[in-house]
Amino acid sequence: MRTGRSDKSAGRQIGKSANRQVMASWSHYALLAIRPLLFATRYSLLAAVFASLWLLDRAFAAQLDPYAFYLLRLIGINLILAVSLNLIMGFTGQFSLGHAGFMAVGAYAAAATSKWLVAHSPALAHSPVWQSLVFLGVTVLGGLAAALAGLIVGLPTLRLRGDYLAIATLGFGEIIRVTFVNLEIVGGARGLTDIPPLGVTPLTSHFLWIALWAAVTLWVIYRIVRCTRGIAFQAIREDELAAGCVGINTTYYKVLAFVLGAFFAGVAGALFAHDPDQRYINPDTFKFMKSIEAVVMVIVGGMGSLTGSVMAASVLTVLPETLRSIGEYRMVLYALLLIALMLTRPQGLLGGWELSWRRREEISPDDLEQPLQPYRPTGEPLLRLRDCTMQFGGLVAVRDFRLALRDGELVGLIGPNGAGKTTVFNLVTGIYTPTAGEILLDSRRLDGQPPHLIARWGVARTFQNIRLFKELSVLDNVRAAFVHQAGYSFWAAVLALPHQQKREREIERKCLALLKLFGLHERRHEKAKNLPYGDQRRLEIVRALALAPKVLLLDEPTAGMNPAETQAIMHLIKRLNDEWGLTILLIEHDMRVVMGICQRVIVMDFGEIIAEGSPEQIRTDPKVIAAYLGEPMEVETPADE
Amino acid sequence: MRLFGFLLAALLLTLAGCRKPEADVIKVGHFASMTGPTATFGQSTDKGIRLAMDEINRQGGVLGKKIVVITEDDAGKTEEAAAAVQKLITRDRVVAILGEVASSRSIVGGNICEARGIPMISPSSTNPKVTQGKKWVFRICFTDDFQGAAMARFCYENLKARRAAILKDRKNEYSVGLAEFFAKTFEQLGGRIVAHENYQEGDVDFKPQLAKIKAANPDVLFVPGYYTECGLILKQVRRDLGMDLPVTGGDGWDSASLIQEIRGDLEGKGVHFGNHFSPYEQRPEVQEFVKKFKERYGELPDAMAALGYDAARILADAIKRAGSVEPAKIRDAIEQTKDFPGVTGRITIDENHNARKPLLVLQIKDGKTKVVATIPPMETTQPALFRGTSPLR
Amino acid sequence: MDVTQALQLLVLGIALGGIYALIALGYSMVYGVLRLINFAHGDLIMVGAFIGYFVAKSPMAEGLPLPVRFGLVFVSAMLGCAMLGVLIERCAYRPIRHQPRLTALITAIGVSLFLEYGGQVVFGATPRQDLPLWLTEQNPLMQIFAVQITDKHLLVLGGTFTLLALMRFLVLNTLFGKAMRAIAQDMTAAYLVGINVNRVIALTFALGSSLAAASGVMLAMSYPKIDPLMGLMPGIKAFVAAVLGGIGDLPGAVLGGFVLGLAETVVGYFASGLRDAVAFTILILILLLKPTGLLGKGMVEKV
Secondary structure, three states, X not given: OOOOOOOOOHHHHHHHHHHHHHHHOHHHHHHHHHHHXXXXXXXXXXXXXXXXXXXXXXXXXXXXXXXXXXXXXXXXXXXXXXXXXXXXXXXXXXXXXXXXXXXXXXXXXXXXXXXXXXHHOHHXXXXXXXHHHXXXXXXXXXXXXXXXXXXXXXXXXXXXXXXXXXXXXXXXXXXXXXXXXXXXXXXXXXXXXXXXXXXXXXXXXXXXXXXXXXXXXXXXXXXXXXXXXXXXXXHHHHOHHHHHHOOOOHHHHXXXXXXXXXXXXXXXXXXXXXXXXXXXXXXXXXXXXXXXXXXXXXXXXXXXXXXXXXXXXXXXXXXXHHHHHHOOHHXXXXXXXXXXXXXXXXXXXOOOOOOOOOOOOOOOHHHOOOOOOOOOOOOOEEEEEEEEEEEEOOEEEEEEEEEEEEOOOXXXXXXXXXXXXXXXXXXXXXXXXXXXXXXXXXXEEOOOOOHHHHHHHOEEEOOOOOOOOOOXXXXXXXXXXXXXXXXXXXXXXXXXXXXXXXXXXXXXXHHXXXXXXXXXXXXXXXXXXXXXXXXXXXXXXXXXXXXXXXXXXXXXOOOOOOHHHHHHHHHHHHHHHHOOOOEEEEXXXXXXXXXXXXXXXXXXXXXXXXXXXXXHHHHHOHHHHHHHHOOOOOOOOOXXX | OHHHHHHHHXXXXXXXXXXXXXXXEEEEEEEEOOOOOOHHHHHHHHHHHHHHHHHHHHOOOEOOEEEEEEEEEOOOOHHHHHHHHHHHHHOOOOOEEEOOOOHHXXXXXXHHHXXXXXXXXXXXXXXXXXXXXXXXXXXXXXXXXXXXXXHHHHHHHHOOOOEEEEEEEOOOHHHXXXXXXXXXXXXXXXXXXXXXXXXXXXXXXXXXXXXXXXXXXXXEEEEOOOHHHHXXXXXXXXXHOOOOOOXXXXXXXXXXXXXXXXOHHHOOOOEEEEEOOOOOOOOHHHHXXXXXXHHHHOOOOOXXXXXXXXXXXXXXXXXXXXXXXXXXXXXXXXXXXXOEEEOOEEEOEOOOOOEOOOEEEEEEEOOEEEEEEEEOOOOOOOOHHHOOOOOOO | OOHHHHHHHHHHHHHHHHHHHHHHHHHHHHHHHHOOOOOOHHHHHHHXXXXXXXXXXXXXXXXXXXXXXXXXXXXXXXXXXXXXXXXXXXXXXXXXXXXXXXXXXXHHHHHHHHHHHHHHHHHOOOOEOOOOHHHXXXXXEEEEOXXXXXXXXXXXXXXXXXXXXXXXXXHHHOHHHHHHHHHHHOHHHHHHOOOOHHXXXXXXXXXXXXXXXXXXXXXXXHOOOEOOOOOHHHHHHHHHHHXXXXXXXXXXXXXXXXXXXXXXXXXXXXXXXXXHHHHHHHHHHHHHHOOOOOOOOOOOOOO
């Protein structure tokens, strides 16, 4: 759990006072009472699901046509594959065309182990309990082996993007397959035969095992993706750069998605290998075509929709079987359907829609406490840039940039397009590493550090082109800033432990409070992309504030706004600085804003600072006029609030 | 909702496929590679089987009922073989199964028959593993420990080779096993294996491997693979690498499409392969069969067709002897098959569920085959390595 | 390993590499303009091979002198695939031209599957090995240290380099080539300056597909066994070759093809089991060490 830090600036106040306020609320006592009940019900629900599955299995094992039973098992395995791939592709947005490779690793690891175990302890055949335990162990082993493979594949390849990542994963999938072709100890190209069907005992059937694992997979991935920390995955998919700038360690989450996805693919492989009707695997089962089948399932179901994956797995398993009657035309039809789907409905059958349980009690907006507390700034230098130079090959974008931003200041950074202003922002936030120079926050060096660390240390920013997480809701956009401050592990989220639940509610309160303060509470469930332009800009600022930053960098916040909207944003920024003592560095082209609210202005041209001083000073500076401002003009002072 | 409906409908459809067994026919299943790279294997076997069963049905059938053969295609893929056998047993409720030609696929199909208690006769799978440790699986051909040894003998004694190179298909139980037995015997006889290279079913380019073999300077090249690759290999040996050494193979070479091609420059110092049968054999049963086959199908039968024919007849005979269509009784009857007059020789099922039969060595010349040697069954015991039973039955 | 073996490997590697180079050339051309990995490229190879096969076996070919027969086979295959390529582009790729990359990728895979399984329906799944002798026989032209160099080797090499030179000329020295390059840089801007984008893209596809067809015929000539799935592996390997050389770069594709051919031959000689892994290992290494390929130029993303 994170402990509070003794920081001086305004943002840090958000955490402490909020907690105190919450405790005082009577409705919270009510929740306290209900919570243990919720906890119990959640697990008893799970137990009930498992029990009914077992009963169903016992009842139908004898009745059902073995072929239909086989199909059900196949559906279950494909479901696990599709859902696990959905985590990687649908939620985290990483192309993966090598999923079959992970399945292969799991299948071979599990099958080889169980063959060895069975050969060395014949007693296994006589004890259903032991057999089941061994099967569980062997399946988990398969999953872990696949997860390891996922780590090995993921670490180097996840820095590639798009097409290149797709091809790299394809390559790895094939390399895994060829490795197994050459491993004589597991049968090489001829495959592994006679795999003991450990899933079959007097008490259990293989179908039961598959159903249980499918339920577990769905549960785990659902919990992970829905909790606040899980927002990281989708944030990365939406905009990896922005995700980094709100404190999300993108590499960690990408690799985690890969490893988790691989784990379940391995489980699916292990289950497939031990199927009593198969009992045989060979490397060709896990060819490129298998990976494609998994990808097709995810896409048809809809990327980012677990329900969709379940549907697609079912339909796409049964469909080729029912089409068997038309023999060789079967696959041609399959291919045509795929093309048709891409042409007409590329977002899949369900798009991003998800079947969701009834929502918990909504927190009433009147019940929220103030997210920001007044803070008296110290005036000490907070952010310092010393002789920073940024060079791209032959082009020098920024040269010898110096800045000493004091705690509580509101400084403007202006200049013609291409002067290097956004580059300075990118340097501070870690998107670029300066070719020369230093950047310090308090006494900590920022240059050379990754963006997510810089964000956590207290530097938040908005972007010139607005980089919101478009498909996520307004609320989720803000929650994204809490990923790194979540304060619980993924294990806690999966098991729905009480402290995780409590923490989720706290985070939600904070997010809602922030949204309310900036007038976005009404639209909290809308997708960010559907917001009007002005609201989008405001949302970006709210997301930045959720980081509880020491410094806020705003990149052209009023771009594209009409005068009324501009006024509103101007007031907001001033308020952030006046009332809540936030240190702000502002890039702007609108001189009314700059002259109106900035205490100090820095002017850049061709990568260098050409002037610095108070608004009045630079307004009349001839260099500035020549480079940027043009004729001196009348500037209106902001209207009173 | 529509999707749920669809799913439900599909499930019901498959459930509906559950039929009651019909009382007045005996259903027998045949799983084979009717399509895919080794298509002639399956097609030939099927032709032989059907010729036999139609004959039997014309003469009144077995136990007063007609025999119906249901053929499932496995497209030459091992996974599909498993599905095909499943289908035959569960959906079609066959009382026995015939198949397959390829040992890899027979092994997989055999595992399932073993688990389900349905007798299976493989007409032409030669790898020992197919019947090893099994109670329900049989074969009516010789096994590869014999074939490999026999071919090694042929190379050493007839071709006078002392340095042998092997190019095998490592994707294939048959090829791997046959190569191993060949190598063992060849070395026992005093020869040396100077090169041992691999390819994979489906490959088209064998030149790097052949270059290595050429560098080792062998007297004979043994290619225990399937006809689909062997043709290309031979062409690359003769034309791309310019080697004219004798090339030998096993029964996997038997396919009209391959044999017709081998003439002229491809013959080199000789192309030979071991087989179960030759349509040119002068025995009366063989010529009878060849005539019937030609009448019906317009072509000469190959070994697979002949073995299919024999396997089908042995199965029918076993059902007659068992006096019942109960799988267990059929199995017992097959086990007791003795001196059955087959087109491919007198067939007795031994204690390992295999048949001991002679091997014919055929030479390919001018697109045709001729028998150049006959090797009688040898006393070969199955190597200890392969003895092993499945722990969980 | 002595000189003979080394030379033998060199000859084999270059012969193989020449085919990969030609396939990679087609791939690179299409990717360069459309940023689309055309998975169906491998299957166009197959279609070209089959067209060539049928034309070669048809009575049409019989009376004609040998060079004319070759010409007929090549031209008909190339024309046939060019038309098919244009059709595919029109029906499957144009509608999704502005969709995200993943959609295009999946559509390409769908087209590939359609051609493969459709091919199995139309041509049958059984491989055909009865290609006419005049098409496939290798007549040795010279012998160096017991290593044969045949007429087919020269045909493949000659064909590959001629087509490379032709394509290069087209891209760099013609107005059409300039249009192609413009579209590659910025499609919207190309529209705006009046380039008939649809026509240029269709023609690019036609060119790429005809290159695939030529590769298919050469493949059939060198390895006389054709079946509907024959293009899959060569397609993927040639794609690796294109990435190796720098995808979008035409000489790079050819270079990559030769490098891959040699690497595969050498590895196949020493460890035949690892041959298929060569292509993918090279792919991984290149993507991790120099994603832009041996000859490619880098692209910087502007924030």
